Amino acid sequence: MIAAIKTKGTYLLIMSLRKLYIILFAAFAVQGLSAQESKELSASMGKVKFSFALDETGSPVYAVYFNQKPVIRPSHMGFMLLDDSSFYKDFIMTGSARKSVDGTWQPVWGETKNIRDHYEEVAVHLQQKKSPGRLLDIIFRVFEDGVGFRYEFPKQPNLKYFIVSDELTEFNLTGNHKTFWIPGDYDSNEYPYTTSGLSEINNTQIVNASTAIAVRVVPDPYSVQTPLMMKTADNLYINIHEAALVDYPAMQLHVDGKSFQLSARLVPDAVGNKAYLHAPFHTPWRTIIVSDRAAGILTSKMILNLNEPSKIENTSWIHPMKFVGVWWEMQTGKSTWNYSDYADSVSSNGSPIPNGRHGANTANVKRYIDFAAANGIQGVLVEGWNTGWEDWFGNWKENVFDFVTPYPDFDIKEITRYAAAKGVKMIMHNETSGSATNYERQMDTAFRFMNLFGYTAVKTGYVGKIIPRGEHHDGQWMINHYVRVAKKAAYYRVTLDAHEPVRPTGLQRTYPNWMACEASRGNEYNAFSDGNAPEHETILPFTRLMGGPMDYTPGIFKIKNYSNVPGRQVHTTLTKQLALYVTLYSPLQMAADFPENYAAHSDAFQFIKDVPVDWDDTKIIEAEPGDYITMARKEKGSDNWFVGAITDENKRIAHATLDFLDKGKKYVAIIYSDAPDADWKANPEAYTITKFIVDSDSKLLISLAAGGGAAISIKPASAKDAKSIKKYKN
Amino acid sequence: MIAAIKTKGTYLLIMSLRKLYIILFAAFAVQGLSAQESKELSASMGKVKFSFALDETGSPVYAVYFNQKPVIRPSHMGFMLLDDSSFYKDFIMTGSARKSVDGTWQPVWGETKNIRDHYEEVAVHLQQKKSPGRLLDIIFRVFEDGVGFRYEFPKQPNLKYFIVSDELTEFNLTGNHKTFWIPGDYDSNEYPYTTSGLSEINNTQIVNASTAIAVRVVPDPYSVQTPLMMKTADNLYINIHEAALVDYPAMQLHVDGKSFQLSARLVPDAVGNKAYLHAPFHTPWRTIIVSDRAAGILTSKMILNLNEPSKIENTSWIHPMKFVGVWWEMQTGKSTWNYSDYADSVSSNGSPIPNGRHGANTANVKRYIDFAAANGIQGVLVEGWNTGWEDWFGNWKENVFDFVTPYPDFDIKEITRYAAAKGVKMIMHNETSGSATNYERQMDTAFRFMNLFGYTAVKTGYVGKIIPRGEHHDGQWMINHYVRVAKKAAYYRVTLDAHEPVRPTGLQRTYPNWMACEASRGNEYNAFSDGNAPEHETILPFTRLMGGPMDYTPGIFKIKNYSNVPGRQVHTTLTKQLALYVTLYSPLQMAADFPENYAAHSDAFQFIKDVPVDWDDTKIIEAEPGDYITMARKEKGSDNWFVGAITDENKRIAHATLDFLDKGKKYVAIIYSDAPDADWKANPEAYTITKFIVDSDSKLLISLAAGGGAAISIKPASAKDAKSIKKYKN
Numbered sequence A, B: 001m002i003a004a005i006k007t008k009g010t011y012l013l014i015m016s017l018r019k020l021y022i023i024l025f026a027a028f029a030v031q032g033l034s035a036q037e038s039k040e041l042s043a044s045m046g047k048v049k050f051s052f053a054l055d056e057t058g059s060p061v062y063a064v065y066f067n068q069k070p071v072i073r074p075s076h077m078g079f080m081l082l083d084d085s086s087f088y089k090d091f092i093m094t095g096s097a098r099k100s101v102d103g104t105w106q107p108v109w110g111e112t113k114n115i116r117d118h119y120e121e122v123a124v125h126l127q128q129k130k131s132p133g134r135l136l137d138i139i140f141r142v143f144e145d146g147v148g149f150r151y152e153f154p155k156q157p158n159l160k161y162f163i164v165s166d167e168l169t170e171f172n173l174t175g176n177h178k179t180f181w182i183p184g185d186y187d188s189n190e191y192p193y194t195t196s197g198l199s200e201i202n203n204t205q206i207v208n209a210s211t212a213i214a215v216r217v218v219p220d221p222y223s224v225q226t227p228l229m230m231k232t233a234d235n236l237y238i239n240i241h242e243a244a245l246v247d248y249p250a251m252q253l254h255v256d257g258k259s260f261q262l263s264a265r266l267v268p269d270a271v272g273n274k275a276y277l278h279a280p281f282h283t284p285w286r287t288i289i290v291s292d293r294a295a296g297i298l299t300s301k302m303i304l305n306l307n308e309p310s311k312i313e314n315t316s317w318i319h320p321m322k323f324v325g326v327w328w329e330m331q332t333g334k335s336t337w338n339y340s341d342y343a344d345s346v347s348s349n350g351s352p353i354p355n356g357r358h359g360a361n362t363a364n365v366k367r368y369i370d371f372a373a374a375n376g377i378q379g380v381l382v383e384g385w386n387t388g389w390e391d392w393f394g395n396w397k398e399n400v401f402d403f404v405t406p407y408p409d410f411d412i413k414e415i416t417r418y419a420a421a422k423g424v425k426m427i428m429h430n431e432t433s434g435s436a437t438n439y440e441r442q443m444d445t446a447f448r449f450m451n452l453f454g455y456t457a458v459k460t461g462y463v464g465k466i467i468p469r470g471e472h473h474d475g476q477w478m479i480n481h482y483v484r485v486a487k488k489a490a491y492y493r494v495t496l497d498a499h500e501p502v503r504p505t506g507l508q509r510t511y512p513n514w515m516a517c518e519a520s521r522g523n524e525y526n527a528f529s530d531g532n533a534p535e536h537e538t539i540l541p542f543t544r545l546m547g548g549p550m551d552y553t554p555g556i557f558k559i560k561n562y563s564n565v566p567g568r569q570v571h572t573t574l575t576k577q578l579a580l581y582v583t584l585y586s587p588l589q590m591a592a593d594f595p596e597n598y599a600a601h602s603d604a605f606q607f608i609k610d611v612p613v614d615w616d617d618t619k620i621i622e623a624e625p626g627d628y629i630t631m632a633r634k635e636k637g638s639d640n641w642f643v644g645a646i647t648d649e650n651k652r653i654a655h656a657t658l659d660f661l662d663k664g665k666k667y668v669a670i671i672y673s674d675a676p677d678a679d680w681k682a683n684p685e686a687y688t689i690t691k692f693i694v695d696s697d698s699k700l701l702i703s704l705a706a707g708g709g710a711a712i713s714i715k716p717a718s719a720k721d722a723k724s725i726k727k728y729k730n
Helices: A002-008 A010-014 A017-031 A204-209 A294-298 A362-375 A412-421 A436-453 A476-491 A536-542 A574-583 A595-599 A602-610 A719-724 B002-008 B010-014 B017-031 B204-209 B294-298 B362-375 B412-421 B436-453 B476-491 B536-542 B574-583 B595-599 B602-610 B719-724
Strands: A041-045 A048-054 A060-066 A069-076 A079-081 A091-105 A115-128 A135-143 A146-153 A161-167 A170-172 A178-181 A194-197 A228-231 A237-243 A251-256 A261-266 A275-278 A285-291 A321-326 A379-382 A425-431 A457-461 A495-498 A514-517 A588-590 A615-624 A628-635 A641-647 A652-657 A667-674 A687-694 A699-704 A709-716 B041-045 B048-054 B060-066 B069-076 B079-081 B091-105 B115-128 B135-143 B146-153 B161-167 B170-173 B178-181 B194-197 B228-231 B237-243 B251-256 B261-266 B275-278 B285-291 B321-326 B379-382 B425-431 B457-461 B495-498 B514-517 B588-590 B615-624 B628-635 B641-647 B652-657 B667-674 B687-694 B699-704 B709-716
Touching (some): A048 A146, A060 A135, A060 A285, A237 A294, A294 A615, A362 A379, A362 A412, A436 A476, A436 B436, A574 A641, A602 A709, B041 B135, B048 B146, B060 B285, B294 B536, B321 B425, B536 B628, B574 B602, B595 B602, B602 B687, B615 B652
Parallel strands (some): A321 A379, B321 B379
Antiparallel strands (some): A060 A069, A069 A170, A135 A146, A146 A285, A251 A261, A641 A709, A652 A699, B041 B048, B115 B135, B178 B194, B251 B261, B652 B699
């Protein structure tokens, strides 16, 4: 780089740094200077290209291009270390290495049967000129759908244990992109999305308004969470996130609304440091997914590809499943998690006084078990089964739950026996209240308890301020905690569904028993807050779900008029709830409503019974973040397809082109769609169910109500079907 | 109180608050107003008395008297809570209750067979006048040798979970007492003592100079640790500490050198709070021991009496013992804890490269086992046996040790077999490096490992900055940790010797398997720092040991000239090391030197072989903190007595009056004393051993060298002894 400047004349040196970059990078891009001449390195795959160079201060700079046009303008990289505030400059390049990889792998479960991992890698070896000449490597991988890079601290004599004060990675964007964002909260991802230009981002108002969120810590009003979804004025879709977040804090982004510069902000620990590292170490990958089609974002497997293969050798015990549970009852005030109304209300003989509204009682749990068994639902989750719910929240209390002591009305032996007899799997619930130290002390006991009573899955929860006090949900200590829990669960052959953890970064590839996370604003917010705007579910796949499956808990059929939460309602139609089983991917999907509410719509419930949770293929038919999504998925090991179509607050016609079906083959499509007069607010439970013969030439036009959606099951037609059922015609 | 003021005339109200207290309390003391008239409450036992009242702001105030003279002038009490900064005033007294207790109990092990627990208790019930009328109780107990009080937060509707911002307890002293103090460090008690007037206390210099201490955090230059030992100008001895420190941070004291006011400073947590409490709750006892004789401080059992009886029902498995160990080798540089010199130095086949100086190798351990077996020493401690010592310290590293993986040259199966065959108990070593979270995750595994290999005792260590990061060794979280470890150890029937924990507060009564702590500046400092001044051991029994036994590791025979620590030396004579087995009480006593150094002085080593670690009785013959101590102890279940006499940097004649011996009975006394030309610095290893017949009329005069000491074993004489051995004559 320095040599390059010299050949071009010293006048460049007096220009501003930003201009310098632009000129240099433009020069590289246009003139294609060889790496040797300029020390510029680059690689491309399809339309995507990245460049790397050192600037005149020896600071690493990268850029990303799509179709020759800049997506990320030249952007700095590097660190502040506690013992070296300049670990971002004064570097020389001591070498580099290239690698081409093209392979295919099969996930244990997922959206597609095969995943192609195809990239060009460039590893850059840097050394600081100043003593003691510390080393830093940066690894770039360019894929057809984006670029990932990570920092590696090689084993070296003068950098062993060290503390990161700040990561200085920048993402310099090219304009005031339309952005789908939530605040950069250290402890929560449970915000509604705001859509705005980058220049308008200020999270103060939304943070202050979000009183339903248990813990809110947002020191920077200009910070946002990733995955951050953007769309440029010329219709390029850009998604920035990270992959393989292990032993490192989550990266949030500070937005400079004037320069359109995003810069990494790592979540701090209790004393303000960011990460305690030990070389050799590599950071998570920083990911920039880019596409000229919204669908290209949704089908990207880059984040999964940047994660390590499964560390669990035998995965035969890991099974996706649907489940029901004693849970929506509590969200809607029908019953309670707690057995007594007060922690200290005990009768004269010292036993707790029941409030008479405890949900997790044996009879009620059996009702759910019966329902699951009758409908082929594999699992039953029960929350509030263990003692401690009377004073579990808000006290920053450490020893809050013990994870092994049932309430007196929860007969775990009998429930275990009953569920086993009915062929239903019980799902354990371990709420920690954020007291991770308490959970870690008892984790072995908790998992042994699950093994003892045959629970093969656990839902964890972190509702509350973290203990160790001063740590945050998204800081390095908790990042390590979540992985410890996943590993411990794997040791005990238990699958994991973590609620209120950090947002996922593709680690489900490495720990496939870690099947789902919440880490976002789930369906539950419709019960206890102003709810989720109708567009919410059209944004989630482009943001939160880029990192991994979400336990959104779809399937609410009784949309409103819950007597204990007056004024609250789900902000979708009933059939949109069905569509979510397709559009919001998770290998664990809850059918979240009450058995009686499903019984009231047993025809619509058929779709939930039919829809699988593991897929061989996925096709994005049409999509636009914040507006609509129509997608089709092929059931694992089957010829059945399932289509979900959703819209935002606007009525819309979904165009379900079925060209993915086998040519010349006939299928029966059952279409669950909004009734003509349906509307998420006024008339959400009105739907129609129609049945047609379809084939690969079919183009279904389906009317979606405002806040509505449609679900379609498509199965090969029998000869009898072909005769008896009408062919679909527009 | 308010009524009392009125009867005396309103002019009092315009006087300064301090003057008001003095006048009022003087009035109560002198005039003896009845509790009913004045709302003043008081109780006395022997020469000790306390008074309590509310001042005109409704703030609780207490005072302590000895022989009618104030020891603690009227001093405020109360709290700042996070949600109520005035939980120290505006109280009314709603009632009080009195209780007299006189009983005797037997410790599982200790300095005396029986302990008398004799006190008058007054419980004061307070309520805040302002809404919501929160309750606070204060419980006083007056003993013959002092006063203890604690706060109790009763169960109440409007104080459930709460956070203490500050405890406001004051100890207003009557003058510029001579004080034996160490800095109020949140993480260490390993300082040398300074003797000064209260007005001269400033810890800045000593903190800055104490570079050998692993972690130093002392935000307040005027803060000191407890137990704080003081002596008044009129020869009253006062000791302030706390008893039964459970689920609460340690109390340090801020010294106002002008007013002689001490005020409680609780060690904060990671976010600056002091304690997270849940009513009903009681604080530790604040203890004020007072005597007109220094010996009266040393014999006080008040702190033990203020602790709860044993929570371990079956204590038959708890045995005091002496032990040797692979440890002083490392302190003196003969061998290393670590197996390799660098964590990352591995051979071509990936195995670590030994440095050839690893102490915990099988052959060397067997040497200690042989020595223990040959000399009737019950235990062998081995440090550095487990992997991780190459980079264990100074990196704030969380996963530092695993507690179950031996180094390749430590054959634990063979060592277990060998020790068992020789009748020797192995003592486990679990260094945590301050990473308590790591230890808690692995504690069950670690204790199961001990059970598996027959280890019945563990020495823990906390050398390093605490993890959870931001917490301190003496904060509430770690206080709870130490108790968790003691309970876990008891569950696995393992006895505990905690190094670098909070200083003890008598919890060895409640958890008698928690046999010793370091929590002070041990003998080891003589090996790696400027060492411990000759007066150090004359101060320890009046300070650190008031809370409980200390694992000081006495018994160093090779006082100086260790080739790897040139210039370092133990600051005592050899026989003073013997005396410490008597003067520094612990049920776990190490014979810390090398076998070969004991072999070189096998005549003197006989005392270590003979001296027990459990006692039926203790007599303080003469004592003055900072100057000298001569004490005698009677062996448990035996007629044998052992005397220890130590002096500071001054030569001195110890006066060992033996009037505690059975009248008319003859004993053989073996006197291990400094040779006439002995001197801690110039000639520390010169000693004489003499043998005499003694009886209860004997008054031994023993010359102690500068920094010297003497040890005497006294056993009933046989008829043959009586004839063959000369009677002692002055």
